Amino acid sequence: DAFPFVDPPLPKAVSDGYQLLAELGAVDERRNLTQVGAQLARLPIDPRIARMIVEGRRQNCLREILIIAAALSVQDPRDRPLDKQDAADAAHAKFVDERSDFLAFLKIWDLYDDLLKHKKSTRRLQADCREHFLSWLRLREWRELHGQLHALAAEMGWRENDKPGGYAEIHKALLSGLLGNIG
Numbered sequence: 001d002a003f004p005f006v007d008p009p010l011p012k013a014v015s016d017g018y019q020l021l022a023e024l025g026a027v028d029e030r031r032n033l034t035q036v037g038a039q040l041a042r043l044p045i046d047p048r049i050a051r052m053i054v055e056g057r058r059q060n061c062l063r064e065i066l067i068i069a070a071a072l073s074v075q076d077p078r079d080r081p082l083d084k085q086d087a088a089d090a091a092h093a094k095f096v097d098e099r100s101d102f103l104a105f106l107k108i109w110d111l112y113d114d115l116l117k118h119k120k121s122t123r124r125l126q127a128d129c130r131e132h133f134l135s136w137l138r139l140r141e142w143r144e145l146h147g148q149l150h151a152l153a154a155e156m157g158w159r160e161n162d163k164p165g166g167y168a169e170i171h172k173a174l175l176s177g178l179l180g181n182i183g
Contacts (some may be wrong), residue, residue, distance in 0.1 A: 023179050024051045043152060045073055048177035053149065055176035057158050061165020064106060065173045066153065070146035071105040077138040078108070079130075088133040099167060102174055112139050 001014060021027045024047055026037030033041070036054055043050035049069045056065025071077075078095075080088040095111075097103035111132065119125045129136040153160075165173075 020047065020180070024048065024177065026051075039156070042156060043149070045069070045149070049073055050177075052173050052177035053153065056165075056170075056173040057153070059165065059169040059173045060161045061169040061173055062153065062158060063160040064165045064170050066146055066149050066160070067109045068102050068105050068170070068174065070142050070149055071109075073145055074142045075135075075138050077112075077135050077142060079133045079135050081133075084133070091131070091133040100171065102170070103167075108134065108139075109142075112143070 018027065018031055021037065022029075022031075024036070024040065026034060026040050026047065028034055036051070039054045040047050040050040043053060049072055052065055053062070053069050056062045056069075059065075078088070078092055080092075095104040095107040097107065112129075112134070115125055115128050119128075126136045129139060150160075
């Protein structure tokens with residue numbers, strides 16, 4: 001509030017920011033930083049996404065949440081060209097999860113991970129991605145951001161879960177950053 005900005009934000013924007021931080025549990029009623037807030041501050045991404053990561057650790061699904069959080073922070077890697085919409089929909093059908101759109105990101109991640117393990121060349125990897133109607137550049141950006149988030153989590157002493165996170169745990173972690181979106 002007191003920072004001498006050259007062009008200060010509107011008071012409503014500052015108030016909305018504090019409201020979001022309070023919703024995420026990052027500040028208390030006196031606007032003091034909480035333990036959760038200190039953890040969020042160490043993650044240089046949207047605070048809603050950072051909140052999901054903090055909760056993912058608590059829910060023992062950090063591995064899955066790091067993948068989903070990185071996916072939510074970049075452009076969707078699925079391509080759907082206008083002239084090939086039916087083919088793209090058919091290719092993307094294998095990623096669909098009846099229970100959750102978020103779990104589709106885990107399926108895309110696993111496919112891309114498999115493609116990387118068996119990659120013969122970058123050109124072949126790009127062709128395989130095109131075959132699945134996935135953007136190679138967006139997948140690479142997603143993987144790079146995931147690597148950065150993974151490194152930050154490791155610096156904070158957090159370890160990924162040994163066994164896969166369950167549906168309930170993953171969605172509890174996701175909801176912690178999406179409270180304002182619940183209708």
